[in-house]
Amino acid sequence: MRKEKCSCDGLMVASLLAGVALGAVIMVAIGAMITYDPKGVPLFFGAKWWEVMTAIGTTGAVVVALWQARKLSRLKEDENRKKITGVLSLISEAVQSLYWLASHASYHKNVYESFSVANFRNFQTSVDAIGQIPFYEWPYCNYHKVLNPVISQLRVARTSVMHVVDNKVALENLDGFIEEAKTAEQYRKTAYGDPVLKDIPKPGLHYLIPEFL
Structure with missing residues (x-):
């Protein structure tokens, strides 16, 4: 063959x-x-x-x-991008927890028990973690101006929440607290839409906006 x-x-x-x-x-x-x-x-x-x-x-x-310099530059850019994505994740978590606190407070009409421990801890932990970020250092300083409004609003809301939790009292101004949550969400949207953050992956909010807002 x-x-x-x-x-x-x-x-x-x-x-x-x-x-x-x-x-x-x-x-x-x-x-x-x-x-x-x-x-x-x-x-x-x-x-x-x-x-x-x-x-x-x-x-x-x-x-x-x-x-090699270009390769190192790209690695540095990726590292910086991950750092800022981490900051945005903390902000999203804080806003989400704040919404739930405002939602519960609205439903229960100003009673202290409306602040669930889990959501309060999430909110407190996220805002406190944001407070530890060195915004005077690179790369955070490049984004501080854009993120400062929402961060400042979260700190204002934290003061209101801590007053209720520490003193075990009802919210003195429910409408004002709900307005703080609305403002924080608006500032978050504005910051995330800024051109400075266009190349930064943005975490989603895993919740539906309560109807009262």
């Missing part, structure tokens, strides 16, 4: 011959560029071969250095 020859054999041979031919052309081209000085030292484009190699090595080192 006759064994058929693999069709790829011809392609391999052709590729090999093409490689040899290309190598020959390159060698001829290089040979044509080489001249000799009176002492018989080979010159490449009028320069000694070691000078040419030094120039090539220097150029290569510069190219590699630029590539």
Whole structure:
């Protein structure tokens, strides 16, 4: 039985011959560029071969250095982006918890028990964590102006919540507290829509806006 020859054999041979031919052309081209000085030292484009190699090595080192710098810059950008995404996550969590607190307070008509422990702790923890962020340092300082309105509003709301929780009293101004939650959400939307944050992934809010708001 006759064994058929693999069709790829011809392609391999052709590729090999093409490689040899290309190598020959390159060698001829290089040979044509080489001249000799009176002492018989080979010159490449009028320069000694070691000078040419030094120039090539220097150029290569510069190219590699630029590539590494760009790579490190991209890694730094990704790291900074993750840091700011973390800040936005804390803000979203705080606004979400504040909404639930306002919703419960509205439903229960100003009673202390309306503040569920879980939602209060989430709100308190998120706002306190935001307060620990060094906004005077890079990259946070670049976004502080945009985020400051919503952060300041969350701190105002925290003061109202802490008064209720610490003293176990009813909210003195339910409408005012609901307005604080509305304002915080509006500031959050405005901040997230700012061009400064266009390249930063924004966490979603995992809740439905209560009807009373």
